[in-house]
Amino acid sequence: MSSDQRSTKGTIVTGVIGDDVHVIGIRLMEYALKQNGFAVVSLGPLAQQKEFIDAAIESAADALFVSSLNGHAELHIPGLRDACVEAGIGDILIYAGGQLTIRRPDWEQVRKRFVDELGLDRIYPPDVNPDTPIHDLESDIGARRAGKSRKETA
Amino acid sequence: MSSDQRSTKGTIVTGVIGDDVHVIGIRLMEYALKQNGFAVVSLGPLAQQKEFIDAAIESAADALFVSSLNGHAELHIPGLRDACVEAGIGDILIYAGGQLTIRRPDWEQVRKRFVDELGLDRIYPPDVNPDTPIHDLESDIGARRAGKSRKETA
Amino acid sequence: MNEIIRPRGATPPLSAQRWDDSRFDEERAKILATWKTGADVDLNDAAAFHRSRAALTNVARKRGWAKQTGNVLLQPYGGVTTLAGQTELIRHVATEGGADIVPTTIDSQTRNLKYAAAEEALRASERQGAELLNGFPIVNHGVASTRQLVQAVDVPVEMRIGTVFPQLAVEVGFAGGMSSVTAGPIYYTAHYSRDTSLPETIANWQYVFRLIGRYAELGVPIGLQIHGIGTSTPFPNTLLGACCVLETLIAAAQGARSFSLDARLMGNMVQDVAGVRAIREVAEDYVCGRFGYRDAVITIDRKSWSGRYPEDMARAYGIVCYNAMSGMLAGANEFIANSVQEGVGIPLKESNADTLKAIRQVVGMMKGQRAGLQAEPVENEIRLMKLEMNAILDAVLELGEGDPARATELGFRHGLIDIPFAASRHCKNEVMVARDAEGAVRYLDAGRIPVPPEVLKYHRACLERRETGRRRKIDYQTIVDDIFSISRGCLVND
Amino acid sequence: MNEIIRPRGATPPLSAQRWDDSRFDEERAKILATWKTGADVDLNDAAAFHRSRAALTNVARKRGWAKQTGNVLLQPYGGVTTLAGQTELIRHVATEGGADIVPTTIDSQTRNLKYAAAEEALRASERQGAELLNGFPIVNHGVASTRQLVQAVDVPVEMRIGTVFPQLAVEVGFAGGMSSVTAGPIYYTAHYSRDTSLPETIANWQYVFRLIGRYAELGVPIGLQIHGIGTSTPFPNTLLGACCVLETLIAAAQGARSFSLDARLMGNMVQDVAGVRAIREVAEDYVCGRFGYRDAVITIDRKSWSGRYPEDMARAYGIVCYNAMSGMLAGANEFIANSVQEGVGIPLKESNADTLKAIRQVVGMMKGQRAGLQAEPVENEIRLMKLEMNAILDAVLELGEGDPARATELGFRHGLIDIPFAASRHCKNEVMVARDAEGAVRYLDAGRIPVPPEVLKYHRACLERRETGRRRKIDYQTIVDDIFSISRGCLVND
Numbered sequence A, B: 001m002s003s004d005q006r007s008t009k010g011t012i013v014t015g016v017i018g019d020d021v022h023v024i025g026i027r028l029m030e031y032a033l034k035q036n037g038f039a040v041v042s043l044g045p046l047a048q049q050k051e052f053i054d055a056a057i058e059s060a061a062d063a064l065f066v067s068s069l070n071g072h073a074e075l076h077i078p079g080l081r082d083a084c085v086e087a088g089i090g091d092i093l094i095y096a097g098g099q100l101t102i103r104r105p106d107w108e109q110v111r112k113r114f115v116d117e118l119g120l121d122r123i124y125p126p127d128v129n130p131d132t133p134i135h136d137l138e139s140d141i142g143a144r145r146a147g148k149s150r151k152e153t154a
Numbered sequence C, D: 001m002n003e004i005i006r007p008r009g010a011t012p013p014l015s016a017q018r019w020d021d022s023r024f025d026e027e028r029a030k031i032l033a034t035w036k037t038g039a040d041v042d043l044n045d046a047a048a049f050h051r052s053r054a055a056l057t058n059v060a061r062k063r064g065w066a067k068q069t070g071n072v073l074l075q076p077y078g079g080v081t082t083l084a085g086q087t088e089l090i091r092h093v094a095t096e097g098g099a100d101i102v103p104t105t106i107d108s109q110t111r112n113l114k115y116a117a118a119e120e121a122l123r124a125s126e127r128q129g130a131e132l133l134n135g136f137p138i139v140n141h142g143v144a145s146t147r148q149l150v151q152a153v154d155v156p157v158e159m160r161i162g163t164v165f166p167q168l169a170v171e172v173g174f175a176g177g178m179s180s181v182t183a184g185p186i187y188y189t190a191h192y193s194r195d196t197s198l199p200e201t202i203a204n205w206q207y208v209f210r211l212i213g214r215y216a217e218l219g220v221p222i223g224l225q226i227h228g229i230g231t232s233t234p235f236p237n238t239l240l241g242a243c244c245v246l247e248t249l250i251a252a253a254q255g256a257r258s259f260s261l262d263a264r265l266m267g268n269m270v271q272d273v274a275g276v277r278a279i280r281e282v283a284e285d286y287v288c289g290r291f292g293y294r295d296a297v298i299t300i301d302r303k304s305w306s307g308r309y310p311e312d313m314a315r316a317y318g319i320v321c322y323n324a325m326s327g328m329l330a331g332a333n334e335f336i337a338n339s340v341q342e343g344v345g346i347p348l349k350e351s352n353a354d355t356l357k358a359i360r361q362v363v364g365m366m367k368g369q370r371a372g373l374q375a376e377p378v379e380n381e382i383r384l385m386k387l388e389m390n391a392i393l394d395a396v397l398e399l400g401e402g403d404p405a406r407a408t409e410l411g412f413r414h415g416l417i418d419i420p421f422a423a424s425r426h427c428k429n430e431v432m433v434a435r436d437a438e439g440a441v442r443y444l445d446a447g448r449i450p451v452p453p454e455v456l457k458y459h460r461a462c463l464e465r466r467e468t469g470r471r472r473k474i475d476y477q478t479i480v481d482d483i484f485s486i487s488r489g490c491l492v493n494d
């Protein structure tokens, strides 16, 4: 990780996954990320898992911001964590947001599926204010860097 | 019963019972009754049980048309049949309509209460077309007169 | 303490003049003695209670504030039997529905002074955990319970009571902290009673207006929502507006100063928008101008369609939202909102809240969009409506030699004010109205109402256009069709 | 038969000219070979099937009939995975909701040619009794199942598919008896794809338009619902209208003749009413007039707000009914209705039906009430909108030397047509819009769009009034606020 990137708060790869074109939400998210001092690598709509991973490796990203609204998250998000592991970036933060399900099952159920089973770090409901994930991101990145530095200096 | 009245299809006492002022529906009903050849004695809103009975005796009426919309039918209709019996017109037809309950319980339950328990002959839900009770009335009166004539000639 | 006693003073001749104190005090003693809870009513204590509460828990103040700041107020209908039920209801519509003013509708046993019967139903309701009355029997609940109720929310409470005998219920309501009541003598004579005469109802309501005057003297403003007149069938907003002015003048003479006047949705957008604006202008002219009550605060509420509703809630949303739009285009200050369960029965609190949310959405989207309807047809309708209201008011005030109370009584007696489908025997029932081809309400027969020839000619022409269009005369069946049209999904059912 | 094959001919240069038969037939053979169900598509058999059905089960005929008789049509959105589910859905909205045209929305795997993945999800859905896709995978269902579907109702079915690769799905849909499809190349390039170029999308859709031409030659009229362009955020209906005209011209050149053009609700009533009327007039001028397609039947549908919705259904009713009113005032021919569960997820069929009932109530109440909004502000807005649409169309048609297909491509390439928040890389994204104080949509930055100076000046003045009013510049945060305002309950959130 270059010291250059350390001076920003972190680098985030953003995109709308799979066969999904709902791009407005992630555009707003990108704007908020930049406003808050993050570097953003934007994939836009219809982004495939491989594109996320390639971009993350290339930019040494801290996190993936995966958006999905069209109800097909269940078709396109499974396997993403494993593919990251395989590509050697297994511990990258993965957040997802938008509208992750068709209709609205109980949120705890959704969290269980995407976080516990599919290995994402955090997921958000549609009405989330951009500040919330950004706040979480800051503390998650902070914690990891602290952990890593400890490891490095140890 | 005067032969004069026999020549009309029958005489009906109409009114809105108890503390109820919803008069529009019964006015339309009265109009329809007249159009169909019935004689109408109209009590209007806020009509008490006694007024119905007095008017029925005075006009030798065939039926009472009791309207109630304001949700207080349960407070003002019980006892009406008994009062008729007491006044010597126990077999007069009693129909009720309007909105006989607060909210909308199952109609069969309502029918049971007002017909089986309280002794009314027929009741109608709010959306009834005036033709339906008038049709029923014609056949009820027909049946009774037939019955009576048989008795008289017998 | 028999419930059938209908208290009456040795009635002085009918006049709008302010009651002298002795008449009021004498009457008051009798009123408060008609049911046991009257004993707990104390004016000074009540005024102190009102003064102890936050300014915007008062209806009159809230309406004044909203008028100044351009906020649009929302109020649902609603009243159930028990204190627990009513508390839950107003809490729910305030917090979930965002109501700005919450209602407490009084049951019709109470409206007809059947306190003993109401007591029985109240106790039975409490025992059974049911709500057996069609409203809140406030006299039986008494002052302390009512205070508990109004303190359950931080929005003001308006008492809703259609009756020709309002005195005791209103005493308990105001002493209990309610700060407005729906009025008054014209509407309630015509539509909520059969035999009671106008002089009697006017006197009974003058009592309420004088009581409001007393509260005002003690620093507590109390509001009135003025109905005017109406039939819950298609009906001209001009007649309604003229009667609103008369009721307001009668109330102002006793000391009331906060008036929210109804303008009812009839369905034709041009006419409904014109109605709000014309009633506002005429009322301000007569009340603040000609009669000189310069400190009167007049606001206009858009009442929703108040005739038959469809049972289908989705369709009722259509009516509710349509009403909201017409009110916003007209610049109404407040919405009095029938719920989307109006056609079903007394609404669940959830339906009440949902209704308010739908209206709030429309209000939010249309705020500041009035300019859209500065259209020629609207301006024309406003001109004709004002012409007509002025003609009616001037004619009856002349009959009454300038006294609005006598004007009212004589107006009805001579048929200058009249309605179709009246409950009261004191209405001539000579007037008949129908919708024109666009659904605007027009006089089919104006009876003896002094509608100016220009207006009448216009109405006739509109109706003839409908007759020509459908090649059929407008007859009784048409009037019936016009009563049911909205609940069946359209405005004109040809 | 690999799903990733994206069939393309040896693409001839871009032009709106009618394809010659050999090009179409060659292309067609390739298209029908991309998935096994293509083998069941037979044009003559399909035309015979269409002709065997009642006239008003055809979308194009129904729109023509409604236009002539003054009936207003209602169509919901809706598509689920399984045949059983979709059959139940369209039956329900037709019988319970009274839909005049029923939709079948295609899932987004199909839209992106992922037939194998769609097959898997379809089978899993059938096994689990669930609906795992966000629409009806029509290619996997095939012709016979689609015929079963369309025969389940006696109203016509419109296929709804936002894609740059429509060919096979449309082939199956038409052969299965569907008689209209949502189009076309501009909207779907800008908003439903990232990399696909305009020439490619135009060619793919020209295929569909030519197919419609073939059906027409066999006596079967097939309709198009034309989207133009849009962003699901506040967006000028002028740009939308100009692109509707281009898409219509491109389609007409291949033989299509039935066009329902979108006019989208943005929220300001004056502008929304003006939008419907201005788009109608400009479209008729260019399509029937200047380009001479005198037999084209053009109708305007009022699309509901298509940005973010509130999750609260009661509030969504507010939006839905407001939309209905604005459409009625404007004289729209049809409503394409987002359900009151739009903000929640794919709606239950009951919500779809309820939404239609609410709209039908408003439509019924407002029928014949258009006159109300012949207001000066509306006429002014119409004048400006037409000026602008003419300017855009004339400029791009000049660039394209009169060829609407080339005009489209060059228009985008040079930024004369542009949108904010585009999904596509082929949009310049230079334009930015905001609401003025009354919520009307105005250009904040017109980029290179040839908006006439008079119009631009007016827009600037409107925006400045908002800035002055709230004493704050319009910045990015304002744009964000304007995206969320309706879902949060108002139009302007200052």
Ligand code: B12
Pocket (backbone or CB within 6 Å): A019, A020, A021, A022, A023, A024, A025, A026, A028, A029, A064, A065, A066, A067, A068, A069, A070, A071, A072, A095, A096, A097, A098, A099, A100, A101, A102, A103, A124, A125, A126, A127, A128, A129, A130, A133, D077, D105, D107, D108, D111, D134, D135, D162, D191, D192, D231, D232, D306, D307, D308, D309, D310, D341, D342, D343, D344, D345, D346, D347, D422, D423, D483
């Ligand atoms: C606009 C819209 C469209 C536009 C999209 C335009 C575009 N290119 O972006 C168009 C018209 C193209 C469209 C198409 C379709 N849509 Co659509 N659409 C919507 C709509 C109305 C609003 C979405 C939106 O823009 N919201 C506003 C933005 C700002 O909010 P947001 O995306 O939620 O983002 C916020 C947060 O969630 C967060 N966020 C977003 N992503 C992420 C990611 C991370 C990591 C984090 C931390 C945060 C975050 O950031 C934002 C800040 O607040 C919704 C319904 C609704 N919600 O009201 C339907 C909806 C999403 N669409 C739907 C569907 C099914 C479709 C279609 C399949 C069919 C159709 N209806 O036409 C096609 C699919 C096309 C495809 N291939 O994907 C469904 C999804 C069903 C479900 N999930 O249950 C919805 C819910 C509508 C419905 N009720 O049926 N749609």
Ligand code: B12
Pocket (backbone or CB within 6 Å): B019, B020, B021, B022, B023, B024, B025, B026, B028, B029, B064, B065, B066, B067, B068, B069, B070, B071, B072, B095, B096, B097, B098, B099, B100, B101, B102, B103, B124, B125, B126, B127, B128, B129, B130, B133, C077, C105, C107, C108, C111, C134, C135, C162, C191, C192, C231, C232, C306, C307, C308, C309, C310, C341, C342, C343, C344, C345, C346, C347, C422, C423, C483
């Ligand atoms: C108009 C109206 C009023 C008007 C009445 C004007 C008048 N003088 O007639 C006013 C504003 C005065 C009023 C007052 C009140 N109302 Co009110 N009112 C209505 C409303 C909106 C329409 C009623 C109507 O006119 N329908 C049209 C007529 C033509 O239909 P109809 O009466 O049903 O009659 C038809 C048939 O039923 C049949 N029919 C009628 N009677 C009979 C009798 C017989 C024997 C037969 C065979 C047939 C028959 O003939 C007609 C032909 O089709 C209804 C809600 C709704 N239904 O939409 C509430 C409603 C009836 N009112 C209600 C209530 C509670 C009240 C009040 C207590 C409180 C309040 N909301 O202000 C007061 C009561 C006053 C009192 N003392 O009774 C409730 C009743 C609750 C319940 N039953 O569950 C309702 C349902 C509203 C609600 N959802 O809460 N109301």
